[in-house]
Amino acid sequence: MAVGADVIIIGGGVVGCSAAYYLAREGVSVALFEKDSVASHASGFAFGGVIKVLGEKTWDVCGQLSLYSERLHFELGESLEDESGVDTGYRRVPHVSLALTEAEAQSYRREYLLRADDHSIDVRWLSYGELSHIEPRISPDLDGGLYVGEAYDVEPYRFTLALWQAAERRGASLHNREVTSLNRSGDRVTGVRAGGESFDAGAVIIAAGPWSGGALTQLPISPLKGQIVRLRAPGPPVNVSLWWNGDYATSKTDGLVWAGTTEENAGFDDSPTDEGRDAIIASVVRVLPYLENAELVRQTACLRPVTPDGLPIIGPVPCLEGVFASTGAGRNGIQLGPAMGRAAADLALGLDSHVDLGFADPARFGAV
Numbered sequence: 001m002a003v004g005a006d007v008i009i010i011g012g013g014v015v016g017c018s019a020a021y022y023l024a025r026e027g028v029s030v031a032l033f034e035k036d037s038v039a040s041h042a043s044g045f046a047f048g049g050v051i052k053v054l055g056e057k058t059w060d061v062c063g064q065l066s067l068y069s070e071r072l073h074f075e076l077g078e079s080l081e082d083e084s085g086v087d088t089g090y091r092r093v094p095h096v097s098l099a100l101t102e103a104e105a106q107s108y109r110r111e112y113l114l115r116a117d118d119h120s121i122d123v124r125w126l127s128y129g130e131l132s133h134i135e136p137r138i139s140p141d142l143d144g145g146l147y148v149g150e151a152y153d154v155e156p157y158r159f160t161l162a163l164w165q166a167a168e169r170r171g172a173s174l175h176n177r178e179v180t181s182l183n184r185s186g187d188r189v190t191g192v193r194a195g196g197e198s199f200d201a202g203a204v205i206i207a208a209g210p211w212s213g214g215a216l217t218q219l220p221i222s223p224l225k226g227q228i229v230r231l232r233a234p235g236p237p238v239n240v241s242l243w244w245n246g247d248y249a250t251s252k253t254d255g256l257v258w259a260g261t262t263e264e265n266a267g268f269d270d271s272p273t274d275e276g277r278d279a280i281i282a283s284v285v286r287v288l289p290y291l292e293n294a295e296l297v298r299q300t301a302c303l304r305p306v307t308p309d310g311l312p313i314i315g316p317v318p319c320l321e322g323v324f325a326s327t328g329a330g331r332n333g334i335q336l337g338p339a340m341g342r343a344a345a346d347l348a349l350g351l352d353s354h355v356d357l358g359f360a361d362p363a364r365f366g367a368v
């Protein structure tokens, strides 16, 4: 038996690295197992929006988790660069949900009226005229948009790496190995098997993104592919995060306009495609016509971990004591990552979670 740790984490994405960070901060011995490299999948290639998605159907259910994660992002924005030596690019970038049709405009106006008395959220309905003062290159064909002032952005790769580096500085260890199975004694986990060796642990956190089912558990997690293009365009940066019809665009700290996205059921194939590129460019040009002749600098694709009910899975894995899952954040994993990692860390330490996680209980899918 190889030397293990108090807690083994499977998966070096934003959730696993957040869990490692919070455990290492408590002085717990942590071993992170990553089959490829830290942030080499969705957590390294996401858009990086840290955004309250008002009106989303899941908001009522996991809004508290989202708000809690926003607070953690804020704290990390203050401290993580010093703790890790990595600039995470955390910054405030106002968010605008654009209305492409009159029906959308009406729905956003209703949303605004619902939130108008809540002074904790800076939310406003902006007509096209008002919007054009913020970003004059937005197409005049649009009706306006719902503006949310308190929205943030990170560089997802550097953010995930920073969480890991900060954990490593506190003694966490990285094993570049694929975990092939969990070891057990009766109903209790005793560690993991990776690269033909066994590693013991008191608790195991499964944060393996879309790979969290299959060999590790029977959790119903599947991959949903998404693509992004990075464009070089003349003129000043787009200083707001624009969202429409599930697509988005903003200028990132590398000076490029990042635009996305697609939702594709392509199994575990995470290669970029010409169809994905063309669809994204057609969509972004509709909203920001000045990008028509922009230079394509890079195209990426990665896999979101999704669940059948669209909600994350966070909690003890049924029938196997000592195993905790934290995955299934879908399109919101960068935003929810710190809270999901923190929750998994608390569970592994036997502590109560900071927010009610009943909605995310893995047991809702039956015995897994």
Ligand SMILES: Cc1cc2nc3c(=O)[nH]c(=O)nc-3n(C[C@H](O)[C@H](O)[C@H](O)COP(=O)(O)OP(=O)(O)OC[C@H]3O[C@@H](n4cnc5c(N)ncnc54)[C@H](O)[C@@H]3O)c2cc1C
Pocket (backbone or CB within 6 Å): 010, 011, 012, 013, 014, 015, 016, 033, 034, 035, 036, 037, 038, 039, 040, 041, 042, 043, 044, 045, 046, 047, 048, 049, 050, 177, 178, 179, 180, 207, 208, 209, 210, 211, 212, 216, 224, 225, 226, 227, 228, 260, 261, 301, 302, 303, 304, 305, 326, 327, 328, 329, 330, 331, 332, 333, 334, 335, 336
């Ligand atoms: C195009 C796109 C844009 C996105 N934009 C945003 C956004 O703006 N805001 C937002 O909040 N979210 C966004 N997301 C969603 C977000 O990226 C994901 O929800 C999040 O990164 C998932 O993180 P994770 O840690 O659960 O999984 P991952 O990042 O997939 O990490 C899991 C890790 O586990 C490793 N692993 C798997 N199996 C094993 C094993 N058996 N042994 C060892 N290691 C293993 C993998 O190699 C991987 O590195 C976006 C996603 C996509 C695709």
